[in-house]
Amino acid sequence: MNSTATGSKKAHRRRAFSRADRTTLSAFVGVPLFFHLLLVWVPAFLTIVLSFTYWSGISISRIKFAGLANYKNIFFDTPAFWEAIQNNIIWLAWFAGIATPLGILLAYQIDRQIRGHKFYETAYYLPVVLSLAVTGIIWNFLLRPDGFVNGLLGRDIDNAISFFGNYHINIYVILTIASWRHIGYIMLLYLAGLKSVDMALREAASLDGATEWQTFKKVIFPAMKPVNVIVIVITIIESLRAFDIVYIIYGSSAGFPILGTLVFQNIAGEGASMKGAAYAVILFVLSIGPIIAYLRTTFKSDVQ
Amino acid sequence: MSIDVELQAAAIKYKNKQKVKDRFISAFIGIFAIAWIFPIVWTVWTSLRPYKDVRAHGVFSMPKTLNLQNYADAISRMDLPLYFWNTFAITVPAVFLTLFFGSLIAFVVSRYSFRWNVSLLLLFTAGNLLPAQLVFIPVFKMYITLGKAVGIPRLLYDSPWGVVLIHVAFQMGFATFVLSSYMKTVPKEISESAMVDGATVFTHYTKVMLPLLRPALASLGVLMTTWIYNDFFWALVLMSTDSKRPITSALGRLQGEFVTDYNLLAAGAVIAALPTLIVFFVLRKQFVSGLTLGSTKG
Numbered sequence: 001m002n003s004t005a006t007g008s009k010k011a012h013r014r015r016a017f018s019r020a021d022r023t024t025l026s027a028f029v030g031v032p033l034f035f036h037l038l039l040v041w042v043p044a045f046l047t048i049v050l051s052f053t054y055w056s057g058i059s060i061s062r063i064k065f066a067g068l069a070n071y072k073n074i075f076f077d078t079p080a081f082w083e084a085i086q087n088n089i090i091w092l093a094w095f096a097g098i099a100t101p102l103g104i105l106l107a108y109q110i111d112r113q114i115r116g117h118k119f120y121e122t123a124y125y126l127p128v129v130l131s132l133a134v135t136g137i138i139w140n141f142l143l144r145p146d147g148f149v150n151g152l153l154g155r156d157i158d159n160a161i162s163f164f165g166n167y168h169i170n171i172y173v174i175l176t177i178a179s180w181r182h183i184g185y186i187m188l189l190y191l192a193g194l195k196s197v198d199m200a201l202r203e204a205a206s207l208d209g210a211t212e213w214q215t216f217k218k219v220i221f222p223a224m225k226p227v228n229v230i231v232i233v234i235t236i237i238e239s240l241r242a243f244d245i246v247y248i249i250y251g252s253s254a255g256f257p258i259l260g261t262l263v264f265q266n267i268a269g270e271g272a273s274m275k276g277a278a279y280a281v282i283l284f285v286l287s288i289g290p291i292i293a294y295l296r297t298t299f300k301s302d303v304q
Numbered sequence: 305m306s307i308d309v310e311l312q313a314a315a316i317k318y319k320n321k322q323k324v325k326d327r328f329i330s331a332f333i334g335i336f337a338i339a340w341i342f343p344i345v346w347t348v349w350t351s352l353r354p355y356k357d358v359r360a361h362g363v364f365s366m367p368k369t370l371n372l373q374n375y376a377d378a379i380s381r382m383d384l385p386l387y388f389w390n391t392f393a394i395t396v397p398a399v400f401l402t403l404f405f406g407s408l409i410a411f412v413v414s415r416y417s418f419r420w421n422v423s424l425l426l427l428f429t430a431g432n433l434l435p436a437q438l439v440f441i442p443v444f445k446m447y448i449t450l451g452k453a454v455g456i457p458r459l460l461y462d463s464p465w466g467v468v469l470i471h472v473a474f475q476m477g478f479a480t481f482v483l484s485s486y487m488k489t490v491p492k493e494i495s496e497s498a499m500v501d502g503a504t505v506f507t508h509y510t511k512v513m514l515p516l517l518r519p520a521l522a523s524l525g526v527l528m529t530t531w532i533y534n535d536f537f538w539a540l541v542l543m544s545t546d547s548k549r550p551i552t553s554a555l556g557r558l559q560g561e562f563v564t565d566y567n568l569l570a571a572g573a574v575i576a577a578l579p580t581l582i583v584f585f586v587l588r589k590q591f592v593s594g595l596t597l598g599s600t601k602g
Contacts, residue, residue: 017505024505028412029424032405032476039473040431043442050441057445106333114330116337123337126344129580129591131534133555137573138347140559141566148346151363180340192596209318212325241435244537248556263437267541280437291433295426298481 044284051277070278081279084257090171091178091258092239099179100235103186108216110187111194121191128184136248139177164249170256178245182238186231193227194220229297236290240283259283351375351570358567374571382558382572384551391533391550393464398471399528403521405472406479411513413480414487415495425484432477436537443470444542462544470542471532479524482594486520487513526587527594530580551576 017025051070055063074081106124110117127135142148145160155161163173197220205215221228243260250256252265263283266276350358352370361368378384409428413421447461460466498512514521539553546557555576562569583591 021505024509025412025416028408028505028509032409032480033424035405035469035473036428036431036476038446039443039470040434040439040477041427043439043446044434046442047438047440057441109329109333112326114326114333116330116334120333120337123340126341126584129530129534129584130344130577131536131552131555131580133534133536133552134573134577137555137559137569138343141347141350141570142343144566146363148363180343184340188592188595192592209314212322237433243437251556260437263435264541267437267441277441280435280440283435284438287433287435291430294433295430298429299422299426 047277048281050274051281053274055274070275074278080257084259084262087171087258091242094175095235095239099182100186103183104190107187107190107194111191124184124187127181132244133248189231193224197223226297233290233294237287240286347570348574350567351574353567355565355567374567378568378571378575384575387551387554390548394467394550395529395532398468398532399525401472402475402479402528403525405476406483407517409480410483410487411509414484428477428480432474440541466542467538470538475528482524483520490516523590523594526583526590530583
């Protein structure tokens with residue numbers, strides 16, 4: 001009885017769409033879906049397949065199965081890969097340990113409307129809207145051999161510090177530039193989240209004599225759980241995918257290997273080898289965890 | 305009574321302590337804020353000084369002249385109008401199509417209950433998160449193969465349309481996600497009454513849905529414009545003719561070409577950043593709400 005009821009309800013519902021409506025609905029879903037699948041998911045799948053082949057990229061008939069050879073080559077015969085992994089790990093540690101927490105604390109202080117908070121918000125947010133191409137040029141003005149910083153340190157061109165060329169410091173220089181943008185980004189995300197935290201919670205905590213730090217740690221931070229997850233995921237994904245700023249500074253030279261630029265060097269331009277595809281797949285595999293975490297947080301209420 | 309007074313005294317003492325602390329925190333954040341905008345200020349400053357002046361007296365010298373000559377030179381010598389036009393020809397169609405496709409899916413998913421709604425949303429959102437490098441090789445081959453097949457080699461490869469399409473394919477995932485979560489905050493009754501009145505799906509979308517989505521579309525549009533404007537990866541790898549590239553991709557080459565004339569380059573960088581700076585100062589609210597709609601739902 002129950003099942004027939006729902007059955008007829010479904011039938012009714014189906015009948016409710018006229019032929020024209022059904023066509024409209026299919027087109028509404030079908031056209032965007034077609035482009036999305038064709039240009040995102042199909043290529044992603046093909047790249048995974050190609051990563052197990054040898055192919056110079058010219059004619060499809062010359063694709064040869066390679067098994068795990070590309071991966072073996074990367075893991076055992078490409079020292080740059082391990083250097084890149086190391087740099088990505090330092091990048092992640094810096095972002096997770098320094099840049100992201102600073103962005104969060106900044107958001108917290110600005111949200112408390114400390115004196116000058118409007119100006120501060122503007123100042124920290126400004127780099128977020130700039131293109132990384134512009135960011136690269138801007139920082140080059142400061143750090144080039146005859147630039148501002150070397151001038152400030154009293155060094156002329158001949159004994160200038162090479163901020164981008166010196167192996168011991170260049171990663172920290174690049175991370176500073178990357179943080180210049182990342183901190184503002186995290187601050188923005190967190191500020192929006194903080195607006196939704198109940199003011200009464202905070203007041204109650206401060207009446208109870210909790211210090212600012214305690215209030216933040218015990219009241220605000222736990223109340224922000226969904227935003228925290230998003231912020232963590234963004235931090236991880238951005239550290240894995242870092243590419244733009246390094247490319248702007250070093251071009252496609254191997255001056256500073258990270259995963260993002262290694263993939264790029266191996267897929268773009270002449271002599272594309274499927275080793276590039278394998279690099280892309282490694283990058284993808286490393287991002288699966290954060291992607292799933294992101295989806296789970298944002299779709300928790302939908303899936304149930 | 306005395307306990308009350310004591311408590312009050314403690315509260316005042318606490319408040320005063322907090323005030324001192326706050327002032328300290330504010331000063332600390334303030335110093336960093338100035339350091340934060342310094343690189344931008346320095347670039348603008350550099351762009352206003354003639355190159356000769358700097359070369360003769362050094363970067364720290366007091367300027368003899370400050371003018372906009374570098375800007376005029378940058379516009380003519382770097383072909384900036386051409387690159388701006390290229391950017392325009394990519395960004396406008398890409399943003400428009402992204403919003404259009406995103407709103408179609410968001411509309412169906414949030415207003416009709418099909419079994420595959422959630423899976424569809426997941427597919428689009430996950431697609432948006434895939435690394436661009438993972439899809440590049442096949443997309444590149446597809447563009448070239450399609451061009452050869454129809455006899456127009458530059459149909460998608462090395463053409464603004466190819467870059468537009470890949471932006472649309474990627475970003476529509478984000479647009480769908482943002483717009484559908486926005487739609488959840490709009491009462492369903494409005495749609496239901498439209499359906500009861502016998503509106504077709506098409507009129508339901510154009511007459512009911514689109515007007516409701518307007519604020520979200522505006523925010524998302526601003527955000528998408530900045531993202532697509534700022535991107536240089538796709539234009540770099542899917543275009544081979546430099547004179548077709550958008551301004552952000554062209555900057556890299558210009559940087560190499562004008563490597564000695566820093567002042568000219570500074571002017572070029574400021575001009576390239578101008579549209580995003582305008583967005584920053586004029587449409588800031590839309591930018592932020594677009595960003596946060598997508599990341600901090602609920």
